[in-house]
Amino acid sequence: MRLGVDIGGTKTEAVAVDGTGGIIQRLRLVTGFGHDAVAQTAISAINGIAELCDISPSEFTSIGIGIPGVVDGQSGRVSHAVNLGLDDFDLASAISESLGISVRIDNDVTAAAYGTYQFLRPGASMGYLNLGTGLAAGLVIDGKPWRGARGGAGEIGHIPVDPSGLHCGCGQRGCLETVASGSGIARAWATDDPYPARSLFDAADAGDAAAIVIRDSFVNGVASAVRILILTADVETIVIGGGLSHLGDDLLSAVRGVLAEWAAASPFLASLDLESRVLLMPQAFPAAAVGAALLGGQIRETV
Amino acid sequence: MRLGVDIGGTKTEAVAVDGTGGIIQRLRLVTGFGHDAVAQTAISAINGIAELCDISPSEFTSIGIGIPGVVDGQSGRVSHAVNLGLDDFDLASAISESLGISVRIDNDVTAAAYGTYQFLRPGASMGYLNLGTGLAAGLVIDGKPWRGARGGAGEIGHIPVDPSGLHCGCGQRGCLETVASGSGIARAWATDDPYPARSLFDAADAGDAAAIVIRDSFVNGVASAVRILILTADVETIVIGGGLSHLGDDLLSAVRGVLAEWAAASPFLASLDLESRVLLMPQAFPAAAVGAALLGGQIRETV
Numbered sequence: 211m212r213l214g215v216d217i218g219g220t221k222t223e224a225v226a227v228d229g230t231g232g233i234i235q236r237l238r239l240v241t242g243f244g245h246d247a248v249a250q251t252a253i254s255a256i257n258g259i260a261e262l263c264d265i266s267p268s269e270f271t272s273i274g275i276g277i278p279g280v281v282d283g284q285s286g287r288v289s290h291a292v293n294l295g296l297d298d299f300d301l302a303s304a305i306s307e308s309l310g311i312s313v314r315i316d317n318d319v320t321a322a323a324y325g326t327y328q329f330l331r332p333g334a335s336m337g338y339l340n341l342g343t344g345l346a347a348g349l350v351i352d353g354k355p356w357r358g359a360r361g362g363a364g365e366i367g368h369i370p371v372d373p374s375g376l377h378c379g380c381g382q383r384g385c386l387e388t389v390a391s392g393s394g395i396a397r398a399w400a401t402d403d404p405y406p407a408r409s410l411f412d413a414a415d416a417g418d419a420a421a422i423v424i425r426d427s428f429v430n431g432v433a434s435a436v437r438i439l440i441l442t443a444d445v446e447t448i449v450i451g452g453g454l455s456h457l458g459d460d461l462l463s464a465v466r467g468v469l470a471e472w473a474a475a476s477p478f479l480a481s482l483d484l485e486s487r488v489l490l491m492p493q494a495f496p497a498a499a500v501g502a503a504l505l506g507g508q509i510r511e512t513v
Numbered sequence: 514m515r516l517g518v519d520i521g522g523t524k525t526e527a528v529a530v531d532g533t534g535g536i537i538q539r540l541r542l543v544t545g546f547g548h549d550a551v552a553q554t555a556i557s558a559i560n561g562i563a564e565l566c567d568i569s570p571s572e573f574t575s576i577g578i579g580i581p582g583v584v585d586g587q588s589g590r591v592s593h594a595v596n597l598g599l600d601d602f603d604l605a606s607a608i609s610e611s612l613g614i615s616v617r618i619d620n621d622v623t624a625a626a627y628g629t630y631q632f633l634r635p636g637a638s639m640g641y642l643n644l645g646t647g648l649a650a651g652l653v654i655d656g657k658p659w660r661g662a663r664g665g666a667g668e669i670g671h672i673p674v675d676p677s678g679l680h681c682g683c684g685q686r687g688c689l690e691t692v693a694s695g696s697g698i699a700r701a702w703a704t705d706d707p708y709p710a711r712s713l714f715d716a717a718d719a720g721d722a723a724a725i726v727i728r729d730s731f732v733n734g735v736a737s738a739v740r741i742l743i744l745t746a747d748v749e750t751i752v753i754g755g756g757l758s759h760l761g762d763d764l765l766s767a768v769r770g771v772l773a774e775w776a777a778a779s780p781f782l783a784s785l786d787l788e789s790r791v792l793l794m795p796q797a798f799p800a801a802a803v804g805a806a807l808l809g810g811q812i813r814e815t816v
């Protein structure tokens with residue numbers, strides 16, 4: 211049995227899975243903030259799942275953790291995880307010291323990509339497009355996660371696609387993330403609704419002219435991300451996940467609509483059949499926790 | 514000993530190499546036009562190298578061929594090789610029927626990427642940016658060529674980066690290839706010079722205002738291609754090759770200059786160190802022929 215933990219900005223999801231990713235136990239916790247509290251959340255999740263499975267943490271075949279930010283898989287250090295209050299934090303050691311076992315840490319988008327890949331098995335390659343506060347992708351190439359030479363594969367949110375576009379927090383202009391992300395929507399669409407993207411889509415459906423422009427720009431940006439992933443890496447399938455994937459079929463059909471329009475104007479794009487290569491993440495599937503479990507290293511007792 | 518043939522629009526280059534790609538014999542021929550003439554060029558190249566090596570074609574460990582266009586590596590069929598007058602042509606069978614041996618056919622950019630990778634060994638991953646009439650890239654991931662799920666990896670020339678950019682032959686607008694390619698330069702810079710790119714750079718160096726605008730747009734496009742390859746696939750190194758790489762250090766230093774400017778404005782880009790990850794293809798190295806030789810399948814006598 212393998213154990214996986216997905217540490218998110220607000221909640222942490224943990225699972226016990228079998229060797230193929232089938233879920234045996236599942237648990238949710240509120241995520242703490244800062245080095246000690248995040249480590250404690252991970253430890254509580256591991257202990258909680260172990261208890262549900264009625265075994266000790268060291269009896270799992272592997273334990274893996276997915277977390278936002280820049281992750282060094284070798285050392286288990288996590289940096290730039292702003293929403294969690296972590297920077298240059300040795301999460302792997304903090305957990306090892308408390309539980310006496312080794313764990314593997316991965317970026318949460320990589321973990322979600324791999325979990326989704328194992329769940330859907332859409333051929334030998336897949337891109338996972340994470341539409342959350344930001345925009346990033348995880349790649350699976352030849353059945354294995356491709357993290358990149360320096361851990362930066364899939365950072366497509368910061369590819370500029372419009373020289374006269376909006377300024378981006380990264381210092382560039384016209385980045386995909388300025389339109390195709392939750393933060394992009396929040397910037398353009400002022401609302402008190404707890405689900406700004408849903409409110410935007412509803413207003414556009416109701417005929418609000420400003421909402422239509424913002425929604426179309428968002429959808430166009432998501433379609434552009436699909437095009438970039440396929441034209442660069444030519445992964446067989448793109449799966450849209452992340453918080454905004456809860457928009458569901460409204461999002462998927464809008465993105466497919468844009469891809470179909472592009473194909474009508476370009477025989478080259480039509481030959482790539484982008485429209486049928488985009489899927490939506492199955493809702494309620496804890497992809498990052500399952501992926502982290504499957505990517506986790508062998509358990510070694512460290513004390 | 515392995516044999517590789519690179520069939521280009523005007524000339525065909527063939528090599529015999531050892532197991533690590535070291536060149537033992539080398540030969541150049543003028544490429545014919547149309548199905549029969551191209552097949553005959555490949556056969557002459559194979560026979561010519563065999564004669565130089567004083568063995569028969571069937572005695573090579575492998576024979577591989579790199580050719581422009583869409584190539585089905587399994588069947589050996591070549592499509593959309595417009596400059597060679599080929600479409601839906603079974604080149605592998607034409608060669609087999611004449612010589613009685615099997616050969617492997619690959620896209621020439623894939624072959625050049627792999628040949629360059631074996632020559633430079635710049636880590637476990639590399640992107641080869643082919644600046645020719647068009648713009649395309651070849652990827653090497655985990656030491657192996659990544660052709661993509663449908664053979665389309667690296668088609669970055671048709672990623673639009675400017676909504677108000679030029680119309681592209683592919684039916685889209687603002688594609689990278691409209692500025693960062695030989696055809697892009699030819700469209701913008703009218704000249705009788707046999708080397709329009711060299712003429713453009715010289716005119717820009719001499720202070721011609723129009724030339725400076727066109728050159729800067731070209732260089733910016735090449736730098737954008739580097740950024741897209743690293744932000745998407747995070748290959749360790751990008752090597753610029755293709756006909757326009759003969760611009761040499763003038764091109765490399767201009768591209769690095771743009772990447773340095775971007776890094777100065779964006780801490781995120783600065784952290785990726787794009788500037789030091791771009792190299793120029795070593796001139797006069799027959800990358801595609803060497804790569805084709807190394808990618809070639811085992812020789813099987815077919816008659």
